Structures are given as structure tokens and as C-alpha cells.
Amino acid sequence: MKSGFYAFLLLGLSFSIQLFGQTQTTLQGYVYSAKDQQPLIGATVSLAETSLGAVTDANGFFKIEKVPTQTYKVEARFVGFKPQVKFNVIVRSAGNAELIFELEEIEDELGEVVVTASPFPSRIENPNSIQSLSREEIATYPGGNNDIAKVVQSLPGVSGSVGFRNDIIIRGGAPSENVYYLDGVEIPNINHFATQGSAGGPVGLLNVSFIEDVTLSTSSFSAKYDNALSGVLQFNQRNGNSRNRNLNFRLGASEAALTFEGPLVLPKEDEQAKTTFIISARRSYLQFLFKLIDLPFLPDYWDYQYKVDHKIDDKNEISLIGVGSIDDFSVNTPDDITEEQQATLDQIAIIKQWTSTLGFSWRHKMNNGFLRTTLSANVLNNDFVRYEDNINETGLLFSNNSRESEQKLRIEATKFLGDWSLSFGLNLQKSAYENTTFDNDNGLNFNSEIDFFKYGLFIQAARTFFDNRLEASFGIRNDADSFTDNGFNDIAHLSPRLSLAYRLSEKFTLNAAAGRYFKIPPYTILGFQNNAGEFVNQDADYIRTDHYVLGLEYLPRLSTRFTIEGFYKRYANYPVSIRDGVSLANLGGDFEVFGSENISSIGKGRAYGAEFLYQQKLNKRFYGILAYTLFWSEYTDLNDTGYRPALWDNRHLLTFTGGYKLNNNWELGIRNRFLGKAPFVPVDIEATEDSYPTIINDYDRLGDERLRAYNSLDIRIDKKWNYSKWSLNLYIEVTNLLGSKLPRAPQYGLDLDDDGEVTMPRNLIEIPDTNNGSTIPTFGVVIDF
Numbered sequence: 001m002k003s004g005f006y007a008f009l010l011l012g013l014s015f016s017i018q019l020f021g022q023t024q025t026t027l028q029g030y031v032y033s034a035k036d037q038q039p040l041i042g043a044t045v046s047l048a049e050t051s052l053g054a055v056t057d058a059n060g061f062f063k064i065e066k067v068p069t070q071t072y073k074v075e076a077r078f079v080g081f082k083p084q085v086k087f088n089v090i091v092r093s094a095g096n097a098e099l100i101f102e103l104e105e106i107e108d109e110l111g112e113v114v115v116t117a118s119p120f121p122s123r124i125e126n127p128n129s130i131q132s133l134s135r136e137e138i139a140t141y142p143g144g145n146n147d148i149a150k151v152v153q154s155l156p157g158v159s160g161s162v163g164f165r166n167d168i169i170i171r172g173g174a175p176s177e178n179v180y181y182l183d184g185v186e187i188p189n190i191n192h193f194a195t196q197g198s199a200g201g202p203v204g205l206l207n208v209s210f211i212e213d214v215t216l217s218t219s220s221f222s223a224k225y226d227n228a229l230s231g232v233l234q235f236n237q238r239n240g241n242s243r244n245r246n247l248n249f250r251l252g253a254s255e256a257a258l259t260f261e262g263p264l265v266l267p268k269e270d271e272q273a274k275t276t277f278i279i280s281a282r283r284s285y286l287q288f289l290f291k292l293i294d295l296p297f298l299p300d301y302w303d304y305q306y307k308v309d310h311k312i313d314d315k316n317e318i319s320l321i322g323v324g325s326i327d328d329f330s331v332n333t334p335d336d337i338t339e340e341q342q343a344t345l346d347q348i349a350i351i352k353q354w355t356s357t358l359g360f361s362w363r364h365k366m367n368n369g370f371l372r373t374t375l376s377a378n379v380l381n382n383d384f385v386r387y388e389d390n391i392n393e394t395g396l397l398f399s400n401n402s403r404e405s406e407q408k409l410r411i412e413a414t415k416f417l418g419d420w421s422l423s424f425g426l427n428l429q430k431s432a433y434e435n436t437t438f439d440n441d442n443g444l445n446f447n448s449e450i451d452f453f454k455y456g457l458f459i460q461a462a463r464t465f466f467d468n469r470l471e472a473s474f475g476i477r478n479d480a481d482s483f484t485d486n487g488f489n490d491i492a493h494l495s496p497r498l499s500l501a502y503r504l505s506e507k508f509t510l511n512a513a514a515g516r517y518f519k520i521p522p523y524t525i526l527g528f529q530n531n532a533g534e535f536v537n538q539d540a541d542y543i544r545t546d547h548y549v550l551g552l553e554y555l556p557r558l559s560t561r562f563t564i565e566g567f568y569k570r571y572a573n574y575p576v577s578i579r580d581g582v583s584l585a586n587l588g589g590d591f592e593v594f595g596s597e598n599i600s601s602i603g604k605g606r607a608y609g610a611e612f613l614y615q616q617k618l619n620k621r622f623y624g625i626l627a628y629t630l631f632w633s634e635y636t637d638l639n640d641t642g643y644r645p646a647l648w649d650n651r652h653l654l655t656f657t658g659g660y661k662l663n664n665n666w667e668l669g670i671r672n673r674f675l676g677k678a679p680f681v682p683v684d685i686e687a688t689e690d691s692y693p694t695i696i697n698d699y700d701r702l703g704d705e706r707l708r709a710y711n712s713l714d715i716r717i718d719k720k721w722n723y724s725k726w727s728l729n730l731y732i733e734v735t736n737l738l739g740s741k742l743p744r745a746p747q748y749g750l751d752l753d754d755d756g757e758v759t760m761p762r763n764l765i766e767i768p769d770t771n772n773g774s775t776i777p778t779f780g781v782v783i784d785f
Contacts, residue, residue, distance in 0.1 A: 023722040027091055028063040028243065029099030031056050031076050035416060036365060040103060043078040048085075059272050069093050069722040071618065071661055076101035085119055087559060087617035088136050093722035095246050095784025097135070097238050100212070119617055120561045124421065124462040124471045127501035128511040128551040128565060129219035131155045131613070135211050135238075137623070140659060142669040143714030143735045145253045145778070147204040148214060149190055152233065154657040156611040156627035157218050157567075159650055159675060166191050167200030167589050169648045170218050171567060172607030172633025173230030174585045175200045176522065176594065177545075181225075182206070182235045183307070183321055185359030185376045186408065190233075192301045192327045193351055196382045196402065197524035197595040198588030205303045205325045205355075207280045209248050209259040212238040219547045219567060220499045220513040223458035223475030224412055224425060227519045229545045230569070237321065239309045240276035243267065247785040253733065253778035255301075257282040264308075279306040287330075294334040296341045297348055302326040315365040324356035331390045337756075340767050343749030345390055346693035349398075349591055352383040369415035379405045384593055388693065397694060400593045402435040404523045424459040433523040437596060441694045442579065446529040452483035454520065471501040479518055483526060485539045493518045493542050509553045518542040521575060524595035525584075541573040541601040559617040566610045574603030574635060581638035582699040586647045586681075605635035606643065616658075624658025637699070645679045645703040652676030652709075665720035672713050677706035680745040689764045692750055707743035712736050729782040734775065741773035 031043040039060025046053035047064065050072075054062040071090050077083045081103035089099065120132070133151060144150040149168055153160045157171045167175040176198040180187050188194075191201030217232040225232050245262030259280035263273030287300040303325040311317050329351035334341050359376035381403045388395025412425035431454060436447045458477035464470060476496045481487035497515030504510055520526075521540045528537050551565035575584040578598040585605055588594040609631025616624050630652060634643035654674040661667055679702060687696040718731040751763040 023069045023093045023724065024066045025069060025091060025093045025096065025722075026063055026065050027067045027074075027089075027096060027099070028061065029101065030060045031062065031078065031101040031103065032060055033081070034102035034104045036368075036370065037102075037363075038365075040078045040081070043076055043081075043101075043103070045074065045076045045099075045101070048073040048075060061272060067091050069720075069727070070665065073618070074099060076103060078103055081105055085558060086134075087119060087619075088134065088623060090136055090720075092720065092727040092784055094725060094727045095248055097212075098241060100238070119558070120555075120615065124464075124473050124499075124501075126217055126220045126222060127471060127473075127499050127509075128513055128549055128553075128563075129157075129567070130215065130217045131615075132213055132215045134213050135208065138208050138211060138214065140667060140669050140716065140718060140731075141657065142671040142716035143712075143733060144671075145733070145780075146208040146250070148206050148208060148211065148235070149204040152214065152216055153673070154625050154627065154655050154671065155216055156563075156565075156613045157629045157631070157653070158216070158231075159648065159653050161200065161589055165200055165589065166202055166204060167198075168231065168233070169589075170216075170231035171569060171609070171629075172631050172646060172648050173569070174198070174588055174646075174648070176584075176588045177229035177519065178231040178233060179225060179228045180233045180235070182323065182357070183237050183319065183359070184361060184372065184374050184410070184412075185321060185357065186378075187323060187357045188378055188380060188404075188406070189355055192303070192325055193299065193329055193353060193591070194355070194380070195588055195591065196380065196384070196400075196404075196593050197522040200589060202299065203254060203284075203286075203301065205301075206235060206323065207257060207259065207282060207303075207305045209250065209257070209280060210237045210278060210305055210307065212236045219549045219569075220515065221497070221517060222423075223460045223477040223495075223497060224410075224423065226427065226456045226477065226479055229517055229519050229543060229571075237307050238278070240278035240307065242273045242276050249781075249783045249785075251781040253780065254286045255282045255284045274312075275308065275310045277306065277308045280304065291332055294332075294336075296332055296334060296337075296344045298330050298332050300328040300330070317363045319359075319361045319363075321359045321361075322357065325354060327351065327353040329353075333391055339749060339752065340747070340769075342752070342756075343747055343767050346749060347386075347695060348390065349384055349386045350390060350393070351385075351591070353381065355380050366413075366415075368417065369413065371414075372410075372412045374410040374412075375408070376410075377405070377407045379403065382593075386693075396438065397440050399438040400435065400596065402433070402437075402524075402527075402593075404431070404433045406431050419463045421462045422460070426458070427456045429454040431523065433527045435524075435527050435596070441691055442597075444531060446531060446533065448527045448529045448533075448535070450483060450523070450527050450535070452481055454479070454481040454487075456480075469503045473499045475515075479520070479542070481520060483538065484520070484541075486541060507555050509555075511549075511551050511553065513547065513549045515547050517545050517547065521599075521601075522595050524593060525575060525597075525599055528596050528598065530598070536598050539601075540575060540599060543574055543601075544572045546570045557619075559619040561613070561615045563613045564610065566608075568608040569606065571603070571605030571607075571635070573601045574605055575599040575601055576603040576636075576638045578638065580697070580699050582702065583635035583637060583646075585635045586699075586702065589647065600638065602638075602640070603636055604640075604643075605633075605646075607631060607633040607646075618661070621661040622658065624656065627653070627655045629653040647679055647681070647702075650676040650678045665722070667718040667720075669716040669718070670714070672711070675710045675743075677709050678743065679703045679706050683746065683748055685748070685764050688748065689762050692748075692762070692764065695748070707745065708741075710740060710743045711738070712740050713738045725785070727784045731780045731782075732777065733780070734777045736773065736775050739773050739775050741769075744769060744772065 193201040240261035248259040261278035264275040287298040308320040357378040384400040456479040460475035462473035495516040499513040501511040554562040583603040614626040633646040633649040659669040681697040684696040684698040
């Protein structure tokens with residue numbers, strides 16, 4: 001007995017040593033010149049507050065061995081270049097992404113220059129209104145469920161819908177006013193079950209395991225970007241591991257994901273593979289959970305993502321990327337159906353949707369510059385149906401079966417000419433849109449097809465003055481198309497922009513920007529027909545907005561940043577609904593087809609306010625973002641009776657997101673989010689009694705009433721274990737810890753008798769809000785091999 005007891009004790013002790021002992025591993029990556037992407041040979045890379053480090057080889061590659069598994073601050077240095085520091089680098093026993101450093105040259109070693117590159121984003125053409133989040137900040141975001149669209153809402157000026165939506169609303173602009181780029185390839189949708197013509201949906205479709213960082217620009221857009229009115233989101237993907245193959249499995253609150261990466265052909269010892277890949281697939285299990293708890297709708301989705309990189313030679317690299325989704329939103333009849341569930345069943349749509357984006361990019365290094373050529377194609381196929389009886393699919397009310405596709409060529413060249421940086425290029429696009437629509441309530445039945453070309457030209461010049469104290473950038477672009485009546489007007493869509501940044505001292509920078517931006521109306525507007533088969537919106541103008549921004553940045557230390565910015569956005573040519581009389585800036589944030597109606601380009605708008613940001617990179621175990629925005633968002637209607645508050649006019653946005661690193665690889669994260677009172681559109685009860693289940697909104701009363709304010713607290717606890725060849729991360733998230741009720745407009749349904757039959761005459765009643773404000777605990781598992 002004693003020998004068995006001692007054997008059991010010894011086994012437990014050995015398990016404890018493996019579990020809690022500090023495993024050692026290897027950390028590797030590359031150091032390049034930011035200007036021309038040339039490898040820096042002999043650069044030193046070190047782990048702060050340790051004696052560990054390495055020197056780069058002829059490929060700019062470094063490898064630091066025998067690194068204990070914990071969190072580090074990693075620094076890269078090279079003579080004549082600004083050192084760069086990466087914060088919050090989590091080293092695991094398996095699944096470590098390669099670190100990429102891009103060092104900036106010191107232009108004047110004798111002048112007053114900052115000798116360390118700031119970890120916060122700043123570009124000479126985009127000196128303000130720009131924020132960035134690293135992969136680790138995204139992956140550990142409390143309440144985000146690894147959803148990048150939700151994580152972005154922690155940044156200043158960014159709000160989103162509450163409840164079962166994932167819209168990104170920037171500085172009071174509509175969800176349709178943003179553009180998204182994945183490694184320089186434009187992707188039209190970043191969400192499952194996307195609202196066609198807009199961009200939001202309930203769940204993000206990008207896999208966080210691919211992401212190196214995310215950069216958000218809310219103004220001062222570079223001239224190379226078209227169709228951006230409020231925001232540009234750039235998702236930079238990492239390359240697959242060039243030396244080893246890794247497998248990552250993640251189980252979250254809504255889906256399971258598997259990611260595989262590595263060299264296509266395993267290289268010899270201490271050699272770099274020329275071709276690397278990273279590929280993933282994700283599968284939702286929400287539909288099973290929703291059915292288990294008897295909810296009236298079942299969201300089911302798949303998505304995939306991949307990236308292949310190949311280095312041809314020292315001057316040429318090519319990349320192939322792809323992302324896509326398959327979505328199925330169906331109804332479910334609960335056993336004991338409530339009035340609220342019945343109203344939901346009556347009013348929701350049945351959606352079958354799939355998306356695909358494919359991009360091929362070639363990067364060529366030239367003398368004093370580089371050339372980037374990108375070919376891409378994307379498709380959105382949407383089948384959207386509503387019935388009088390959604391359960392039995394009888395009594396067709398609305399049907400939209402559509403397909404939109406784009407093929408794009410983008411050419412961008414950058415040249416460094418003395419003190420000047422010059423970028424120029426063009427984009428060519430072929431667009432096709434097919435749509436079959438039946439709208440019983442509005443008496444519409446049409447089948448349309450459009451096919452046209454769009455092009456854009458741009459140039460951007462930048463340089464520094466006065467011993468690098470002043471950075472100035474000027475850009476201009478022009479866009480045109482072959483479909484709209486005003487599409488080929490040579491100067492109608494000319495959009496200049498100017499940005500300035502003046503370094504008052506090493507810690508203070510004053511910046512300003514002004515610019516004009518255009519967006520072509522969505523295909524749902526351009527492809528809309530009346531029953532006579534006429535494209536009644538072919539005379540639609542490009543939506544225009546003018547931005548004016550003034551800001552001050554204060555960097556008290558390398559890891560800390562304070563900014564304050566004032567902004568003013570002025571809109572013109574905004575589409576206004578002929579049917580409802582409301583600006584389309586107030587639409588696109590629900591599960592409908594956005595913009596498929598007759599419009600007039602007479603709308604105006606304005607959004608203005610101020611933002612404050614405090615951002616702390618990991619320092620003494622703490623990191624966090626505190627962001628506050630005070631703003632107003634207003635648009636005119638069809639009758640031009642003056643400005644009315646937009647649906648996104650919350651006035652106050654306050655978000656705190658932070659984390660604290662505890663001993664033994666424990667981490668605590670917290671997010672508190674406050675949204676001020678937003679306007680809503682009351683229901684026209686008398687009209688809806690006749691049209692139900694179609695809800696008729698009374699847009700004449702928009703702004704008369706507001707929803708209650710919303711405050712939500714989420715927490716997350718992570719614990720990591722590191723074994724010899726694999727690592728494990730378990731986390732628990734508690735969403736809406738305070739049980740705050742979601743602000744929601746009154747919901748209506750028909751009055752039912754005791755047998756569940758509609759009472760006659762029909763009577764519309766308000767449905768009590770009985771299932772709102774739940775505290776939801778979830779858990780997740782991340783395993784790396």
C-alpha cells in the first residue's frame with residue numbers, strides 16, 4: 001500500500017512540475033527596413049529585463065533560444081535606425097507567431113529626433129485619427145469572443161449596435177460608410193449574415209489567428225483608398241511560420257476553429273522556406289445551442305480563410321489570400337411559444353447567403369521604392385425571404401435573390417526622392433449586379449441586371465521640413481464610372497486632402513487635416529428598377545463628405561499615449577428615400593436589404609464632436625484603453641425641414657478596456673462600455689395593424705424619443721499552461737456582468753387569444769420585454785501544437 005501511495009504521490013508531483021514548471025522555447029522572426037523592406041543584417045533583438053537576445057543573419061532572421069514561457073517586451077536595434085519595441089509579446093511553448101520588426105531610418109542624427117520608434121501608429125499622410133490594436137490585444141479582448149468587429153468598438157469615436165448586431169459606426173456615420181482591407185485587398189463584408197448594401201451582421205467572419213494587427217483610420221484617409229466616408233479598417237495578416245508547422249484549435253462561445261500553418265516544404269536546419277501558408281476553417285454551433293434553449297431563430301455558418309506567401313527572389317514576393325463564408329439563418333418553433341417569440345417569428349427573415357473574396361498580390365522592390373500590384377475578385381450571393389407564415393413558408397411578402405460581384409486591379413507605386421515620398425497609382429474595377437425582387441407591400445416585382453466599369457487615379461506626396469519637426473502630406477484622387485449619369489464628369493469626384501503634423505517637442509505633437517471623400521451608391525440603389533423596368537436611380541450622385549480635424553498628441557513615455565481631437569464632417573448628395581422621406585444614413589443597421597428603393601440625392605448631413613484617448617501598452621503588468629467621445633450626428637430628410645438626429649446620435653461614448661498580468665500565466669481582462677441615449681423610430685401602429693407582419697415606421701417622428709442609455713461590464717479570466725510540445729489556454733468570459741437591460745425600441749405583435757389565435761378585429765399590442773439584460777458566462781479553449 002505504501003509503495004502504491006508513494007508512486008501515486010510521485011506521479012502527482014511530476015505532473016505538477018510539468019504543469020507549473022517554466023517551459024523553455026524558441027522565439028524567432030525578422031528585422032527589415034521599413035522604407036524598402038530590405039533585411040537588416042546584424043540587427044540585435046533582445047528581451048527586455050533579461051540577458052536573452054540574438055543577432056539577425058543575412059536574411060534578417062533571428063532566433064532566441066531557451067526563452068521561458070511568459071510575457072515580454074521585445075526590442076530590435078540597428079545602427080542608423082530608430083529602435084522598435086513590441087509590447088505584450090506572449091511566448092508559449094508552441095504556436096508562437098514570428099515577430100516582424102520594421103525599423104525606420106534616423107534621417108538626421110544631429111537634429112532633434114525621437115530615437116525610439118513609437119509603438120502607436122502614425123503615418124505622414126495620416127498623422128491623426130488613427131488607432132491600432134495588436135493580435136494579443138484582440139485575442140484577449142473581454143466580451144469580444146475573438147470577434148474583430150467587436151474589438152474595434154473599444155477605440156475612440158467607434159460605437160456599435162447593441163444586441164444581436166455587429167455594426168461599426170464611426171463618428172456618427174452610418175455602417176455603410178466604411179471600407180475594409182485585408183492585406184491591401186478590399187473585402188466588402190467582414191460579418192456573417194451581412195446586410196446587403198451595408199456591412200454589418202451579427203458575427204465577424206475574420207479569424208483572429210491570422211491577424212498581425214488592425215489599424216483604424218477615422219479621417220485623413222490616404223488618397224489610395226476609395227469609397228471611404230467615415231472609416232478605413234486595415235487588417236494586416238501575418239505570414240505562416242517559415243521554419244515549423246503549427247496547429248491551432250480554438251473553441252469559443254459561438255464556434256470552433258482549426259488553423260494550420262507552416263512552410264509548404266520543410267526547409268533544412270537554419271534555412272528559410274520560400275513558400276509559407278496559413279489556412280483555417282470555422283464552424284458555428286450556435287444553431288444547436290439556440291435550438292436547445294428554444295429560441296425562435298437558428299443562425300448557422302461556416303467560414304474559411306487562407307494565405308500563401310512565396311518569395312521569388314530578393315526583389316519579388318507574391319501572396320495569395322482568400323476568405324469566404326456560408327450562412328443559413330432559419331426559424332425554429334419553440335415548444336411553449338411566448339408572445340415575444342411569436343412576434344420574432346412573424347417579423348424575421350429567412351436568409352441564405354454566401355460570400356467569397358480572392359486576392360493575388362505582387363510586391364516588387366525598385367531602386368528607392370517599391371511597386372505593389374493586386375488582383376482580386378469578390379462575390380456576395382444573397383437569398384432573403386419573408387413570409388406571412390415563416391414557419392410554413394406560405395404567403396410570400398418579400399423576396400430578394402441577388403448576386404453582386406467585383407473584379408479589381410490595383411496598382412500602387414511608392415518612390416523615395418530625396419526628402420520626398422511620392423505614391424501614385426490607379427484602380428480599375430468591373431462590377432456586376434443581378435437582382436430579382438418581389439415586394440408585396442410596395443407593389444414591386446422586377447428583375448434587373450447591371451454591368452459597368454469604375455476607375456480611380458491617385459497621387460500622394462509627403463515630406464518633412466524644419467529639421468523633421470513638420471510633416472506634411474498632400475493627396476488627390478479622382479473616381480468615375482460608366483453607369484451613373486454623372487459618372488464620367490472629369491472633375492465631379494475630384495477629392496483633395498491635406499494633413500500636417502508639427503512636433504512641438506519630443507512629447508507633444510499638434511496635427512491637423514482636411515479632406516474631401518466620395519463614395520458611389522451601393523449596388524442595391526443603382527440596380528433598383530420600377531415595374532416599368534427603368535433604372536430610376538441612375539441619376540444618383542456619389543455621396544460626398546468633407547472632413548476637418550485638429551488634434552494634440554502627448555507621449556509621456558514610450559508605452560503611454562494621450563490624444564484629444566476635434567472633428568467636423570459635412571455630408572452632401574446623401575440618398576434620401578422617396579417612399580419614407582428619410583435619409584438612408586439612418587438605415588442599414590438591421591436585417592433588411594439596404595437601399596433597394598427609389599431615392600433622391602438631395603440629403604445633407606453633419607457629424608461633429610471631440611474625442612479623448614488614453615492608451616497604455618503593457619507596462620508593470622497593466623495595459624488598457626480609455627476612450628471618450630462627445631458628438632452630434634444629424635441628417636436632413638426629403639422635405640429638407642432641417643437637421644434631425646441620426647439613429648447613431650448617442651452623444652456620449654465611453655469605453656474602458658484593460659488587462660492585468662498575474663503570476664503563473666494568469667490574466668484578468670475587463671471592459672466597460674457606456675452608450676448614451678440614441679434616437680429610435682416609433683412604429684405607426686394604425687398602418688402596421690393592416691400591414692402586419694410588415695412593420696411600418698413613422699419616420700416623421702424620428703428624434704422625438706430616445707432609448708435609455710446603456711452600460712455593460714464584461715470580464716475575462718485567462719490561464720495558460722505550457723508543455724514540451726503544446727500549449728493550452730483556458731478562459732472564462734462573463735458578458736454583461738451587471739445585468740444591464742439592452743436599450744430596445746418597443747416591439748409589437750398581434751393580440752392573441754388563449755388558443756394562440758389572432759383576435760378579430762386585428763389589434764396591435766406592445767410585447768412586454770421579458771428576455772433582456774441577461775448575464776452570460778461562457779468559456780473557451782485554445783490549444784497550440
